[in-house]
Amino acid sequence: MVHTGIGNFGHLLIIISFITSLMAAYGYFKATNNNEIGNSPWIKFGRVLFVIHGLSIIGVVATLFSMIFNNYFEYHYVWSHASKNLPNHFIIASFWEGQEGSFLLWLFWNALLGFVIVKTNKKWEAPVMTVFAVVQAFLASMILGVVFGDLKIGSSPFLLLRDVISDPVFLINPDFVPKDGTGLNPLLQNYWMVIHPPMTFLGFACTLIPFSYCIAGLWTGQYKEWVRPALPWTIFGAMILGTAIIMGGYWAYETLNFGGYWNWDPVENAVYVPWLIMVASIHTMITFKKSATALKTSIVLVITVFILILYSTFLTRSGILGNASVHSFTDLGLSGQLLIYLLFFLAASIFFAARVWKNIPSSEKEASTYSREFWIFIGALTLCLMAFQVIIPTSFPVFNKIIEMFGGLSTLAQPADQIEFYSKWQLWFAVAIALLSGTGQFFFWKKMDKEKLVSALTFPVLISLLLSAAIFVIAKVTDPTYILILVAGMYSVVANGKILFELLKSRSYTLIGGSIAHMGIAMMLIGIMFSEGYSKTISVNTLLISKEWTEEQNQTNIPLFLNEPTFMERFQITYKNELMQVNGIPGYVRKSNLEDTEDPYYKVAKQQLKVENTVYAETGDTVYVQSPENFYYQVDYKDMENGKEFTLYPRIQVNPQMGDVLSPDIKKLAGRDIYSYVSVKPYLEKDIEWGEKEEIEVKVGERFFVNDYVADFSGLERIEDVSYANLGPDDVAVRANITVFAESGEKYIAQPIFIIQNGQVGKQPDVIKEIASKITIESINPDTGSVTLGLNTTQKDFIIIKAIEKPHINVLWIGTLVMIAGFIIATRRRYIEFVKMRDKGVE
Amino acid sequence: MKKSSIIGIVVIAIAIAIIISTQSNASSYVSFGEAKEMANNGSNKKIHVVGELKKNEMGQVVDVYPSDNKLTVSFVMVDDNNVEQTVFYNEPMPSDFLRSEKVVVIGGYQNDRFVADKILLKCPSKYEETAL
Numbered sequence: 025m026v027h028t029g030i031g032n033f034g035h036l037l038i039i040i041s042f043i044t045s046l047m048a049a050y051g052y053f054k055a056t057n058n059n060e061i062g063n064s065p066w067i068k069f070g071r072v073l074f075v076i077h078g079l080s081i082i083g084v085v086a087t088l089f090s091m092i093f094n095n096y097f098e099y100h101y102v103w104s105h106a107s108k109n110l111p112n113h114f115i116i117a118s119f120w121e122g123q124e125g126s127f128l129l130w131l132f133w134n135a136l137l138g139f140v141i142v143k144t145n146k147k148w149e150a151p152v153m154t155v156f157a158v159v160q161a162f163l164a165s166m167i168l169g170v171v172f173g174d175l176k177i178g179s180s181p182f183l184l185l186r187d188v189i190s191d192p193v194f195l196i197n198p199d200f201v202p203k204d205g206t207g208l209n210p211l212l213q214n215y216w217m218v219i220h221p222p223m224t225f226l227g228f229a230c231t232l233i234p235f236s237y238c239i240a241g242l243w244t245g246q247y248k249e250w251v252r253p254a255l256p257w258t259i260f261g262a263m264i265l266g267t268a269i270i271m272g273g274y275w276a277y278e279t280l281n282f283g284g285y286w287n288w289d290p291v292e293n294a295v296y297v298p299w300l301i302m303v304a305s306i307h308t309m310i311t312f313k314k315s316a317t318a319l320k321t322s323i324v325l326v327i328t329v330f331i332l333i334l335y336s337t338f339l340t341r342s343g344i345l346g347n348a349s350v351h352s353f354t355d356l357g358l359s360g361q362l363l364i365y366l367l368f369f370l371a372a373s374i375f376f377a378a379r380v381w382k383n384i385p386s387s388e389k390e391a392s393t394y395s396r397e398f399w400i401f402i403g404a405l406t407l408c409l410m411a412f413q414v415i416i417p418t419s420f421p422v423f424n425k426i427i428e429m430f431g432g433l434s435t436l437a438q439p440a441d442q443i444e445f446y447s448k449w450q451l452w453f454a455v456a457i458a459l460l461s462g463t464g465q466f467f468f469w470k471k472m473d474k475e476k477l478v479s480a481l482t483f484p485v486l487i488s489l490l491l492s493a494a495i496f497v498i499a500k501v502t503d504p505t506y507i508l509i510l511v512a513g514m515y516s517v518v519a520n521g522k523i524l525f526e527l528l529k530s531r532s533y534t535l536i537g538g539s540i541a542h543m544g545i546a547m548m549l550i551g552i553m554f555s556e557g558y559s560k561t562i563s564v565n566t567l568l569i570s571k572e573w574t575e576e577q578n579q580t581n582i583p584l585f586l587n588e589p590t591f592m593e594r595f596q597i598t599y600k601n602e603l604m605q606v607n608g609i610p611g612y613v614r615k616s617n618l619e620d621t622e623d624p625y626y627k628v629a630k631q632q633l634k635v636e637n638t639v640y641a642e643t644g645d646t647v648y649v650q651s652p653e654n655f656y657y658q659v660d661y662k663d664m665e666n667g668k669e670f671t672l673y674p675r676i677q678v679n680p681q682m683g684d685v686l687s688p689d690i691k692k693l694a695g696r697d698i699y700s701y702v703s704v705k706p707y708l709e710k711d712i713e714w715g716e717k718e719e720i721e722v723k724v725g726e727r728f729f730v731n732d733y734v735a736d737f738s739g740l741e742r743i744e745d746v747s748y749a750n751l752g753p754d755d756v757a758v759r760a761n762i763t764v765f766a767e768s769g770e771k772y773i774a775q776p777i778f779i780i781q782n783g784q785v786g787k788q789p790d791v792i793k794e795i796a797s798k799i800t801i802e803s804i805n806p807d808t809g810s811v812t813l814g815l816n817t818t819q820k821d822f823i824i825i826k827a828i829e830k831p832h833i834n835v836l837w838i839g840t841l842v843m844i845a846g847f848i849i850a851t852r853r854r855y856i857e858f859v860k861m862r863d864k865g866v867e
Numbered sequence: 868m869k870k871s872s873i874i875g876i877v878v879i880a881i882a883i884a885i886i887i888s889t890q891s892n893a894s895s896y897v898s899f900g901e902a903k904e905m906a907n908n909g910s911n912k913k914i915h916v917v918g919e920l921k922k923n924e925m926g927q928v929v930d931v932y933p934s935d936n937k938l939t940v941s942f943v944m945v946d947d948n949n950v951e952q953t954v955f956y957n958e959p960m961p962s963d964f965l966r967s968e969k970v971v972v973i974g975g976y977q978n979d980r981f982v983a984d985k986i987l988l989k990c991p992s993k994y995e996e997t998a999l
Contacts (some may be wrong), residue, residue, distance in 0.1 A: 393870070402874070405874070405878060409878065409881055409882065409885070412882060412885060413885045413889075416885065416886065416889050417889050417892075417893065420893065435895040435896040435897060436893050436895055436896075437893065437894040437895050437896050437914075437915040438893075438894060439889075439892040439893055439894055440894045440912075440913030440914075440915075440973055440984070440985075441913070445888075445892045449885065449888070569938070570934070570938040570939070572934045572938055572939035572957065573938060573939065573957060574957050577957065684961075704938060704959055705959065
């Protein structure tokens with residue numbers, strides 16, 4: 025049945041949210057122009073409409089969620105992003121897989137933050153909420169789904185499948201509802217998909233708050249006053265966005281096999297750049313609060329952050345990145361609308377700033393070299409240059425388009441080795457940042473002159489040099505660039521540590537956020553240096569794997585034959601099993617113990633499935649496999665130096681939407697990660713080349729040899745149905761049950777099938793990869809009570825793996841947590857400051 | 868000189884250095900003809916070539932040759948100027964390769980052979996289904 029009501033209801037709510045956001049903007053606009061504060065009529069009007077707007081957005085979200093949960097596959101969005109075989113947390117994630125859902129997520133956060141502003145800041149409500157409401161109107165228009173003649177505004181998530189896809193089935197039966205959706209892309213079926221997008225969009229939403237305060241300040245002539253309420257939100261936003269970026273990096277590290285966590289893909293860059301500027305703006309805003317300088321810079325930076333978020337939205341959603349990125353959204357034909365959104369706010373910001381630029385106070389006298397303003401300003405400048413370096417190549421597709429528009433031809437493409445290109449620049453900037461953040465902190469807290477500075481710096485410089493020297497020796501760091509990075513990072517940790525210690529000693533607990541965040545950043549730098557600079561391929565191999573491979577490929581991949589221990593650096597490694605995950609059974613189940621059925625999600629157990637004395641399925645039971653596209657390869661590791669053992673399960677995902685995904689499995693050891701993945705997809709059964717067939721005759725209960733393994737033929741069994749043939753009443757299907765005994769007590773079950781259908785013989789062999797054999801029933805001989813079996817053998821099953829050692833990568837992740845903690849402490853401090861001043865009636 | 872002017876000059880110098888480095892490192896989208904010319908002129912810069920796999924009159928992809936052990940593949944690609952070129956790729960054939968709408972190869976000529984380091988595919992169904 026097609027549920028048209030719920031979709032119409034959702035669409036109606038979108039239209040209401042769009043109209044109410046415009047009306048709220050109008051009300052708040054009037055209130056601002058009349059200088060209204062508190063509960064005046066226009067403010068009340070704006071507030072009521074904004075609340076209705078926010079509630080309708082929440083209603084839209086709830087409606088779409090319930091459609092996804094109830095499997096309403098008659099809707100295009102539900103059909104293309106959800107499916108019945110998804111567990112609950114991925115059903116939630118499928119909500120934001122598409123463009124429309126992610127716009128909704130953004131709208132949702134903006135609405136919630138708007139409520140918080142309305143609740144916490146009455147003085148600024150009118151102008152700030154005007155900006156909020158206008159932004160919401162633009163965002164709501166993206167999912168409006170209204171058509172005027174040829175003009176299509178927005179793409180609604182509530183379109184029926186039959187209205188989007190023209191398929192003859194709808195001519196025959198307009199009420200056709202697909203049985204299942206196409207589901208969430210398997211590559212995205214990861215717990216990070218549940219948490220990373222909401223975090224990212226909350227970060228995006230947070231950039232709107234400082235921007236709105238800034239525009240409100242410029243608009244109402246409160247050029248200085250906007251900074252105090254905006255500052256805690258800027259720090260909070262930078263914390264959220266920074267966390268989201270790192271989460272994305274960790275996700276890539278765990279799931280993709282490029283061996284790192286950051287690929288400088290345009291989509292990644294598009295978020296990294298605004299984050300850098302956001303951090304720069306925090307610093308100039310703090311400088312301004314302390315010394316009344318850098319106000320104009322703060323205004324420019326705060327506006328730039330928001331515009332950059334819109335620019336990154338344009339890049340990732342308009343389809344302009346095209347072939348330049350691996351993970352931008354599909355083009356929904358919204359590029360025009362997105363461009364208007366971007367240009368509108370760019371023009372409006374310039375208008376508001378330019379109109380009053382001359383009236384904005386700025387300090388004429390130059391900052392002294394020994395002042396904190398000077399060094400913080402240099403730090404902010406460095407951050408801006410970092411951003412500039414990344415945004416230029418990321419914008420190549422845009423340059424190409426613009427030049428094309430003017431009739432020219434531009435063919436700029438991303439640097440072929442983008443990781444090296446960006447890292448080269450960014451690392452040097454990062455060194456500068458580490459040195460500045462170490463030194464700048466001293467200026468922050470005290471008045472400085474040359475002598476005091478020297479005495480304050482002597483201790484941290486000495487300690488950090490000593491520590492670095494110790495690390496060079498222990499970790500054998502010899503590359504001069506890396507030595508410099510290490511010294512700079514250590515210096516920042518020690519210098520900020522000293523400040524932290526002094527603050528703690530004087531019980532100034534609220535002030536410690538800055539030094540903690542800086543220590544975190546410096547630790548991240550050190551972690552990146554070690555894990556990238558000293559990343560080492562340990563799967564070193566002297567055998568020739570393939571003549572067509574380059575020397576490097578042959579030397580860095582190891583072939584592992586089943587159950588044959590191989591040495592790799594100081595590990596003894598053994599490929600043990602090809603596995604799958606079965607619902608309700610902990611760990612993994614051997615693939616050869618599962619027989620396929622017509623439905624890929626259901627398999628039949630070929631023998632009893634038990635884990636640690638608990639039986640989960642008996643022979644012949646049907647089990648449910650929620651992710652039949654995932655295969656795991658068990659590789660046992662034994663450290664020959666200390667005898668410690670562990671097991672890795674790298675994964676191969678056969679993903680028809682994205683191609684095969686080879687995911688690593690990572691073992692976290694003290695001081696290093698062992699990162700290993702199957703580098704070449706093993707042969708599919710159909711690709712195996714078999715040796716010549718050998719025929720043998722065996723009786724029930726008789727033992728024989730298959731590829732040198734002992735096998736036992738326990739008899740024939742008539743079966744009622746076969747998945748690949750429709751058996752008639754006169755047809756017969758028979759299955760032979762054969763048990764093969766392999767190394768270390770392992771048993772494998774082979775079940776070849778013999779069918780007589782319409783008088784014709786059909787043979788379905790059974791392949792057991794583990795013993796590299798294929799067994800076929802060639803004929804059944806009733807007169808002698810035996811069967812003739814055909815045996816083919818092939819090369820022993822093997823996988824090719826690549827293993828990389830990543831030293832001290834945990835320093836990066838720990839540094840991230842430290843940085844986040846620092847941001848949180850700083851946010852709290854600035855928010856308390858704001859609340860105090862607000863309650864005094866100053867703001 | 869005022870300190871702010873010095874800072875200004877330094878910033879501009881770094882910005883110019885960034886732009887120059889970007890320009891010299893940037894790859895470009897070219898045709899096979901241009902790529903060959905660049906290689907003949909002694910450039911070993913990696914370039915991007917956009918094109919399609921060679922198809923016969925029936926619209927079927929032809930001339931794709933995976934190696935015997937399937938670890939590498941060579942194929943004939945047709946660029947936007949309809950120039951055919953055999954491309955060697957030292958990795959297994961990406962799945963969905965044969966279904967791809969557009970292929971972007973990143974690499975260059977090495978001793979008259981075009982060797983791709985990376986292949987990007989544009990598949991009709993990469994992100995969203997368009998047919999039942």
